[in-house]
Structures are given as C-alpha cells and as structure tokens.
Amino acid sequence: MHGATTHCGYNPPFPLQNGLAMRLSKFHIATTREDPADAEIASHRLMLRAGMIRKLASGIYTWSPLGLRVLRKVEAIIREEMRNAGAIEMLMPSVQPRELWDESGRWNKYGPALLKFRDRREQEFCYGPTHEEVICEFARNELRSYRQLPVTFFQIQTKFRDEIRPRFGVMRSREFIMKDAYSFHMDQASQDETYRAMYDAYSRIFTRLGLEFRAVAADSGAIGGDVSHEFQVMADSGEDAIAFSDRSDYAANVELAEAVAPATPRPAPSQKLTRVETPEQRTIEEVGAFLNVPARQCVKTLLVRGTDGVVALCLRGDHELNEVKAAKQPELPGESVLAGEAEVRAATGATPGFIGPVGLPQDIPVIVDRSAAVLADFVCGGNVDGTHYTGANWERDARITRVADLRKVVAGDPSPDGRGMLSIARGIEVGHIFQNGDKYTRAMNVAVLGEDGKARTPITGCYGIGVTRIVAAAIEQNHDERGIIWPDAMAPWRAVICVINPKNDPAVDAAAESLYRDMTGRGIETALDDRGLRPGAMFADLELIGIPHRIVVSERGLAAGRFEYRGRRDAESRNMDRDALLALLG
C-alpha cells in the first residue's frame, strides 16, 4: 500500500506525461494521408489531416487531444494578457433564459442566428451567441457604487451562432470558443482608457501568437459616436476585405472605409440628352458594350426600400454599393434592402435594368454617390423598358436630392486621411472591440450610485476574440505543402525527438531517453516519438502536425556523437551536440 510499487503493477517510464513531456506512443495521433473531401482551404484541410478536429455536425467540431493542446496555448496567452490588462476572469452560462433577451429586445431582433429551445416546462432559452445580457444581469446585482468602477470582466466560453452557412472548418463554425470581456464605466474618459488598454492587450496577444495582423477601424453600427476596431489576421482566404493606405497607418474594413469625393469638379454638359433603344441590355456590362461606353461613364440606379416608399441610389457603373453606408442614409429604415421587381415597376413603370435618375417621379429621393455626382454626359436607364439615355447630366436632366458616400472603396482610391492610396487585402477577423455607450446598461437597468448619491447608468465596452478561429487563422498564415508550421507560441510541443530504429542499437533508445529528460528538465516542452514508425512515415506525420523543432536520434548520428536538428522551416538538417541543442532550444 505504501510501497514503491503500485497495485496494478504498472510502472510508467519517466515521464509518461506532464506539463512539458509527452511520449507519442501514449498520446493519440491520428493523421491521414489523403485530403478530406469537404475541406476547401488550407487550414481546414490540414486540421483534419493532422487529426486536430473532427466534424460532428455542420459547423460543430470535436477538438482532439492534439487540437486541444494548441487551443489551450492560445487560451493561455489570451488569459495572461487579459489579466495583465486588469480584466478579471469569470464564467457565465452558455444557456440563457428568454426573459433576459426580452429585456434587451434582442430575443426578436437578433435574428435566426440565435439558437432557441425549450426545457421540459416549456420555458424558452437560447444558447448564448454572446453575453451582454448575462453580464448586465450580473452587474446590476453585483455593482452598487461608482467606487467599484471601472471594472472589466472576461470569460473564455463556448458560444453558438446558427450561421446561415458554416464553412471552412472552425473558421466559420456554429459552435466556437470565444474570449469575451465587458467593461463598466462611469464616464467616457474611463471607457477610453480601458478601450485603449484592451486595444494594446489585443495587439500584444496577436503579436505573441506570431500572427501578422492589423487593427482596422470597423463599422460602428447604427448608434452614432461609438468606436470599434477589428483585429484582422491577413490571409488571402479571409472573408473580410480590408482597405489600407500605402503611405500611412490608415486601415479600415471596406464596409467602413470612406470613398472621398473626387477632387475634380463636374464638367459642364456637352451632349444632348438622347433616348436610345437598348433592347434586352440590362446590366452595366451589357449596356456599356452595346453603346460602346465604358462602365465608368454610366450611372446605375438602385431602388431600395425607404421609410416612405422607394429611394433611388445612383452609383458610377464601375462601382459597387456599400450597403452599410446606404443603410445609414436618413431616408432608409436602418437597413438597405433592394426593392422587388413589382415595387420597381409600380414606382417607375419600368423593370430593373432600365431604371435611371432622369424623369423619376418627384416623390422618389435620389441619393447620388460622390463619384457618380461628378459625371457629365453619362449613360443611364431610360425608365422605359428597352431604353437608356445618353448625354444625361445632373441638374439639367436629373434631380439630385443629396450627394453622399455610398460606394465601396476600390484599390487606387485616395486614402481618407489624405496620405497615400488605398490597397485592398483580405483578412480574417479574430478580434473585435466596441464601445457600447449605455445601449445595454440602459435596456437592462444597470445602475450604480454616483458620488452624489444618485443612480447613474454606467457605460460599457465589449471586447471579443475568436479563440478557435485563431487556430485556423494561424494555419492560413503558416503552412507549406507538407503541413502546418506552428508559430512557437501555439505549437502543441516546442520540439520532438525522433527515435530511429531503436531495436538495432540499444544506445539509440538510451540516448533519446537521456536527451528527453534533459530537455524537459530544462523546461523545453518536448514530445518523444517512440511510436516505432518507419522514419519516412514519422517525419511526414511530424511535419504535418507542424512541430517547430525536430531532433533525430539514430545509430548513424550517435556514431558521430551528434544529434540531428532540423527546424520546421529549414531546408536541411544539421548536426549538433547536446549542449548546442539545449542552448538553441532553451
């Protein structure tokens, strides 16, 4: 009972498993040679091949022991930096009662992404896609005095958003792990200070994780004055488009980036307004080709649903509508929805494809994009099917209710800060920080007593990081044809020792074990590949899994008194003695 031997007679070799060490023969490695059928992007394909994740249902994944090691690395860094920034950790429920969401109004407003269900007593719940309601409920019970503020709470929690279309593995999954933080403040100055602290903490987190990222100005939402930044990991496979200046640090989500007004004034009209027959020519491409006019000399007119009838939005033919900008126009109800064909016909008498600003009924507001507003002698729809106008001109032929910024920026546009030109690159949103004002605290009746003894509504900020998505984003940035190349901070192990053909020479096994002890003893997180695979299969596995540093222990190397070292990005191995190895990895 108290002796050195155990009841089961099992004496594990030292060390079987601890914080730093792992024998792969006792771990679960499940790689595949073939590409999975359903994976389209590198990270999804490699995570499946490496055996990090397995799909359980659409957008729902199991994290294997290997995947979890990486996930925990990410979590640990986030946790550490959040603590350094003064945030305190807690854990809120994933299942939330409807009543809370009715208070904020989001039970109905959040939309179909909110997963709702009932318990056995027919009480309604949702699986939390975010936790503003719960933290406010917590805060209104726990926070009584301005003396307790400012305070920032955070948690690392599983969330669920019933995405229209989950894809790319954990990049856009329905169930995912998020770090979310919420700060409470008595005034804007305090909010600004915490916002800055979170911005800096996020920058440190993504830097430590070894990611190439940019903090970009983001859509601030319908409530004016709010501040928001997204943290984007740059990757061609990203789902977001980022505009950034080549000469300054300006960076913004394309949704937000301002398209500045052209510097050149509108030329005077030189052509006569002429209606031309354009049978079946509906798109700008078709009309432009038919009339031999470039798209940039055409005006396209979109009819959207306004608060009071349809609203016409006019853009240059080669530009695209930015729906976020459109939704902010006062004539619109806060969202940009194109009118249906029947509505278009009722309002104009023509069908989509032949709509233009010339001769539109007086009750339809005409909002013209800045770039379209400086055109002269342009082509536009004739408001009669099968016809367009050439030589059209604003004011003379077509009414302008207002000029506004309506379009998406394109590469080559001037930077809104006046310095340089915009480029557009793709990014993966891994973090997003907001200032919410009193949006949630007011709806949820959060109040604390101020210095004067009167109740005050605190303002809040919220700060999210997509923990699971970071893992995929890191792979998008760091992989080659052989597999994943982990940044050191995220690697499941820092180094792996490969034991080659130990049966041929007992010294190989002994040397590997000895090195394994030395490395883990020095605090180097090390895996020992004692699975007994053939070398080719072993190397292929380890490269797929992406362990940054590999040491090969073999009969051949020991004969020379050396170990063979190869970094994951190295083209060739080099021989090193034990001290040099420990110095390199320590």
Next chain:
RNA sequence: CGGGGUGUAGCUCAGCCUGGUAGAGCGCCACGUUCGGGACGUGGAAGUCGCAGGUUCAAGUCCUGUCACCCCGACCA
C-alpha cells in the same frame, strides 16, 4: 430561403445508366521479410449501400418521400 451536388468499410472513392452473390486504394489486425522520407508479401477483420415506403421473383441500382452533408446564390438594375 433558391439552385446544384453527394450520401456504399474508419478515410478517399468505384459500382447505379442497362436490377441478379458488396468492390478498390489507403487505414486497421496477425505473421514474416524490411527499416533515414508515408516498405513488401501472405492471411484476416470490417459495410442494416443515409432512412422510410413503393415497383419487382429479385433493389446499392428503378420510383416516391424524407433526413444529413457539401457547393453556388440570396437579388449591385
């Protein structure tokens, strides 16, 4: 929500058109030979052919329904 596609062994897929004993490669198990870039041989285990109904002497195959998964689109006139 609309359109398209796919469901057959753990994985990648063939077989379906033209109904008649369930297949391959990889992986897995055993033995042997191998052993520095995913070895070879022999033997073996493994599938209610997504599910339900129908047609038929007979259904993986034809028909109907249904479910799941994937892709594209969700109106840029």
